Amino acid sequence: xxxxxxxxxxxxxxxxxxxxxxxxxxxxxxxxxxxxxxxxxxxxxxxxxxxxxxxxxxxxxxxxxxxxxxxxxxxxxxxxxxxxxxxxxxxxxxxxxxxxxxxxxxxxxxxxxxxxxxxxxxxxxxxxxxxxxxxxxxxxxxxxxxxxxxxxxxxxxxxxxxxxxxxxxxxxxxxxxxxxxxxxxxxxxxxxxxxxxxxxxxxxxxxxxxxxxxxxxxxxxxxxxxxxxxxxxxxxxxxxxxxxxxxxxxxxxxxxxxxxxxxxxxxxxxxxxxxxxxxxxxxxxxxxxxxxxxxxxxxxxxxxxxxxxxxxxxxxxxxxxxxxxxxxxxxxxxxxxxxxxxxxxxxxxxxxxxxxxxxxxxxxxxxxxxxxxxxxxxxxxxxxxxxxxxxxxxxxxxxxxxxxxxxxxxxxxxxxxxxxxxxxxxxxxxxxxxxxxxxxxxxxxxxxxxxxxxxxxxxxxxxxxxxxxxxxxxxxxxxxxxxxxxxxxxxxxxxxxxxxxxxxxxxxxxxxxxxxxxxxxxxxxxxxxxxxxxxxxxxxxxxxxxxxxxxxxxxxxxxxxxxxxxxxxxxxxxxxxxxxxxxxxxxxxxxxxxxxxxxxxxxxxxxxxx
Amino acid sequence: xxxxxxxxxxxxxxxxxxxxxxxxxxxxxxxxxxxxxxxxxxxxxxxxxxxxxxxxxxxxxxxxxxxxxxxxxxxxxxxxxxxxxxxxxxxxxxxxxxxxxxxxxxxxxxxxxxxxxxxxxxxxxxxxxxxxxxxxxxxxxxxxxxxxxxxxxxxxxxxxxxxxxxxxxxxxxxxxxxxxxxxxxxxxxxxxxxxxxxxxxxxxxxxxxxxxxxxxxxxxxxxxxxxxxxxxxxxxxxxxxxxxxxxxxxxxxxxxxxxxxxxxxxxxxxxxxxxxxxxxxxxxxxxxxxxxxxxxxxxxxxxxxxxxxxxxxxxxxxxxxxxxxxxxxxxxxxxxxxxxxxxx
Ligand code: SF4
Numbered sequence: 001x002x003x004x005x006x007x008x009x010x011x012x013x014x015x016x017x018x019x020x021x022x023x024x025x026x027x028x029x030x031x032x033x034x035x036x037x038x039x040x041x042x043x044x045x046x047x048x049x050x051x052x053x054x055x056x057x058x059x060x061x062x063x064x065x066x067x068x069x070x071x072x073x074x075x076x077x078x079x080x081x082x083x084x085x086x087x088x089x090x091x092x093x094x095x096x097x098x099x100x101x102x103x104x105x106x107x108x109x110x111x112x113x114x115x116x117x118x119x120x121x122x123x124x125x126x127x128x129x130x131x132x133x134x135x136x137x138x139x140x141x142x143x144x145x146x147x148x149x150x151x152x153x154x155x156x157x158x159x160x161x162x163x164x165x166x167x168x169x170x171x172x173x174x175x176x177x178x179x180x181x182x183x184x185x186x187x188x189x190x191x192x193x194x195x196x197x198x199x200x201x202x203x204x205x206x207x208x209x210x211x212x213x214x215x216x217x218x219x220x221x222x223x224x225x226x227x228x229x230x231x232x233x234x235x236x237x238x239x240x241x242x243x244x245x246x247x248x249x250x251x252x253x254x255x256x257x258x259x260x261x262x263x264x265x266x267x268x269x270x271x272x273x274x275x276x277x278x279x280x281x282x283x284x285x286x287x288x289x290x291x292x293x294x295x296x297x298x299x300x301x302x303x304x305x306x307x308x309x310x311x312x313x314x315x316x317x318x319x320x321x322x323x324x325x326x327x328x329x330x331x332x333x334x335x336x337x338x339x340x341x342x343x344x345x346x347x348x349x350x351x352x353x354x355x356x357x358x359x360x361x362x363x364x365x366x367x368x369x370x371x372x373x374x375x376x377x378x379x380x381x382x383x384x385x386x387x388x389x390x391x392x393x394x395x396x397x398x399x400x401x402x403x404x405x406x407x408x409x410x411x412x413x414x415x416x417x418x419x420x421x422x423x424x425x426x427x428x429x430x431x432x433x434x435x436x437x438x439x440x441x442x443x444x445x446x447x448x449x450x451x452x453x454x455x456x457x458x459x460x461x462x463x464x465x466x467x468x469x470x471x472x473x474x475x476x477x478x479x480x481x482x483x484x485x486x487x488x489x490x491x492x493x494x495x496x497x498x499x500x501x502x503x504x505x506x507x508x509x510x511x512x513x514x515x516x517x518x519x520x521x522x523x524x525x526x527x528x529x530x531x532x533x534x535x536x537x538x539x540x541x542x543x544x545x546x547x548x549x550x551x552x553x554x555x556x557x558x559x560x561x562x563x564x565x566x567x568x569x570x571x572x573x574x575x576x577x578x579x580x581x582x583x584x585x586x587x588x589x590x591x592x593x594x595x596x597x598x599x600x601x602x603x604x605x606x607x608x609x610x
Numbered sequence: 611x612x613x614x615x616x617x618x619x620x621x622x623x624x625x626x627x628x629x630x631x632x633x634x635x636x637x638x639x640x641x642x643x644x645x646x647x648x649x650x651x652x653x654x655x656x657x658x659x660x661x662x663x664x665x666x667x668x669x670x671x672x673x674x675x676x677x678x679x680x681x682x683x684x685x686x687x688x689x690x691x692x693x694x695x696x697x698x699x700x701x702x703x704x705x706x707x708x709x710x711x712x713x714x715x716x717x718x719x720x721x722x723x724x725x726x727x728x729x730x731x732x733x734x735x736x737x738x739x740x741x742x743x744x745x746x747x748x749x750x751x752x753x754x755x756x757x758x759x760x761x762x763x764x765x766x767x768x769x770x771x772x773x774x775x776x777x778x779x780x781x782x783x784x785x786x787x788x789x790x791x792x793x794x795x796x797x798x799x800x801x802x803x804x805x806x807x808x809x810x811x812x813x814x815x816x817x818x819x820x821x822x823x824x825x826x827x828x829x830x831x832x833x834x835x836x837x838x839x840x841x842x843x844x845x846x847x848x849x850x851x852x853x854x855x856x857x858x859x860x861x862x863x864x865x866x867x868x869x870x871x872x873x874x875x876x877x878x879x880x881x882x883x884x885x886x887x888x889x890x891x892x893x894x895x896x897x898x899x900x901x902x903x904x905x906x907x908x909x910x911x912x913x914x915x916x917x918x919x920x921x922x923x924x925x926x927x928x929x930x931x932x933x934x935x936x937x938x939x940x941x942x943x944x945x946x947x948x949x950x951x952x953x954x
Contacts, residue, residue: 297694460682
């Protein structure tokens with residue numbers, strides 16, 4: 001056993017970076033899995049290029065995976081990693097600016113050939129100069145991996161493909177992790193020499209850590225003190241998919257998902273397609289419009305219709321969503337927002353679709369809008385979306401984003417008993433049935449299902465008379481129906497729980513966030529509270545309608561700051577709706593907020609003259 | 611039509627809705643509506659199991675006039691909603707009503723995909739070769755050179771032929787009929803319904819306001835003998851007035867017309883025999899290439915082949931997944947894979 005020093009630390013952030021073909025996403029997620037099982041709180045952030053395989057060794061092809069883990073509660077993948085694992089010069093160059101001062105660089109020395117340095121745009125080898133500012137651990141990963149698997153008779157490319165596991169082994173040693181979870185996964189995933197080679201690379205990496213003089217210290221991050229319960233690691237897209245599955249079970253109504261592949265939403269379709277044994281029907285449609293059409297057709301037929309997409313696809317669905325508004329059918333549409341306009345930055349995050357979700361359809365076409373705050377929250381937001389859709393007979397938009405979709409966090413597994421069952425009702429009595437009669441409380445119309453004798457009726461995009469549901473061109477009826485549809489959505493607010501304000505209930509500054517900025521804002525607020533700053537935070541999961549108490553809360557603060565990954569959508573809405581001087585803290589770089597950016601902005605606002 | 615009501619006890623009247631019909635007087639749509647209301651009661655299906663789905667256009671008003679479940683959706687997308695309905699409840703009898711603009715212009719993409727997926731539903735495409743509801747622009751099936759408000763110097767678009775389109779999309783049932791021939795249309799509608807798979811029917815329909823002469827040569831029964839080729843499975847491709855019969859030969863994929871003497875056996879003269887059930891659509895494609903005025907215009911069933919339908923295959927996958935893994939259990943799902951427990 002190693003006799004090296006072991007240090008206990010509170011938290012670490014590691015970024016694994018390499019070529020798209022180096023398997024960094026896999027390496028990062030394996031490290032995350034093991035870390036989660038060790039009981040740390042954690043947060044991850046995969047950041048990868050849109051191209052599947054950009055030219056090897058170039059900056060464009062660099063793929064990164066950051067994992068932040070801690071013995072106390074954390075909210076983000078961390079602004080600046082403590083450790084950078086760089087598999088080649090390009091990944092070093094692309095990521096170095098984020099590394100914290102005096103951070104550790106673990107690099108594959110074998111990759112620093114003249115050719116690779118040139119491809120990365122280095123005119124000279126950076127390793128020497130860097131050693132004065134960082135701890136540089138230069139390991140000949142390729143050579144050591146080849147040696148480890150030498151007698152297995154693998155081709156050179158096959159042997160070299162194992163080097164990410166060698167690096168992973170080194171990191172497991174550095175943080176005193178067990179190899180078990182990853183080895184179990186390998187046993188199930190690989191066979192024959194490839195299995196043996198990967199296992200050896202992983203173990204040799206670990207042993208290399210034990211014996212090398214390059215790494216004098218290893219670290220222990222003790223388990224986090226979090227609420228008792230069973231936990232799992234979950235990404236936003238997975239939680240979204242499971243939320244959809246759960247909604248079907250809790251409502252005892254089959255789910256039909258219509259979807260067309262689009263980054264970064266496709267994984268929701270992939271995940272749900274695996275669970276046909278829940279009776280779920282997935283239809284990979286010919287395009288985004290067909291996908292929502294299938295979902296609306298399913299809703300009309302009494303199923304839980306749902307469609308999942310990202311910004312460009314969301315826009316294509318708008319006309320059909322208008323039909324769902326007009327015909328008052330329950331439907332959930334998930335928009336995993338990405339940086340735009342147009343194709344934009346397909347793999348990068350943004351919150352730019354809020355106004356489109358609210359106002360993007362022709363004419364007055366109101367729809368409830370929700371946004372999950374964390375990866376795990378996607379699960380609960382999906383349940384909430386289906387609840388509203390079915391109880392109010394309306395399409396509902398859920399605005400996730402690329403950051404939530406791909407990042408992950410430990411998630412306390414709920415007990416199914418604790419999840420609220422929602423009763424779905426379909427009328428059957430021809431004597432009392434009117435297609436557009438109204439529930440007094442919610443204004444919902446009845447959800448009659450084809451196949452029910454005596455309830456034959458026609459729905460459609462043409463304006464209908466209230467109650468009877470027959471086609472009506474009467475001016476007064478149209479005026480009435482436009483307002484009725486708006487009122488129905490407004491009434492959703494009555495079923496929304498009160499907001500929770502973190503910090504003083506009145507004072508100098510309120511930070512209002514929505515969606516995926518929750519982690520960075522919460523971390524910033526906690527830090528500033530530690531410094532005694534007068535600042536509060538409220539986070540919105542319901543964006544249409546706003547919670548009933550939001551107006552009162554806003555009035556209790558002198559200033560309102562709205563950090564959002566767009567140029568001010570929520571800010572505009574708050575100003576318009578409540579006539580408050582909300583100011584936007586905007587970022588549109590395809591990247592989530594850093595905690596430090598928000599901390600600095602809040603400090604600056606607090607320091608402003610009134 | 612037989613006088614006895616079908617097993618459901620339904621009659622034509624049961625399918626007439628109370629909505630006032632808003633098509634122009636003399637529009638071919640009336641006849642189609644009437645034939646369908648005649649055929650539906652005979653199918654032995656309870657009324658509540660019929661769903662009519664349409665897009666936008668004159669034809670798409672159809673669902674409002676049928677006292678069944680109906681969904682008047684958005685332009686061109688009817689096949690997508692119909693797919694969602696059929697996938698959800700395969701027991702329903704789903705009918706898509708569309709037109710040449712709705713189904714082949716704005717909705718061409720969906721038409722292609724619904725046909726290739728082979729969902730068990732009927733698609734009736736009313737082809738009047740003009741845009742009616744938007745008041746008379748040329749459509750994707752209009753002849754090149756057609757003068758309309760949007761093509762004052764004549765359309766420079768080449769038209770698409772609905773039957774060729776359907777065959778090219780892999781449709782397992784493709785037929786053509788004409789609004790003025792009630793008996794023929796009823797027969798085709800019955801056949802379409804009986805077919806298990808997507809049944810595509812082009813109906814030559816006259817828009818009396820914007821394209822009144824388009825189908826003139828098919829107007830009367832007598833003229834139809836020479837202007838149309840009536841397709842009958844297993845029968846030779848013969849057309850023409852009695853005493854002046856002609857046959858169609860197909861050699862090397864190329865059709866030609868021959869004159870038949872009185873009483874002459876067409877088969878011995880090399881006239882092709884109609885086969886609906888050929889696996890390859892190549893022969894049906896040759897038939898679809900027969901156009902006026904060189905050839906008679908074929909009406910009837912071009913192709914009817916059996917192939918597993920989408921909803922059956924989907925159900926097999928569901929059953930298979932349940933058999934292998936058991937009915938899904940939410941508690942198990944949430945706790946599947948790697949989990950860990952934090953003690954108090
Ligand atoms: S415009 Fe033409 S197709 Fe439309 S209803 Fe009138 S006649 Fe029929």
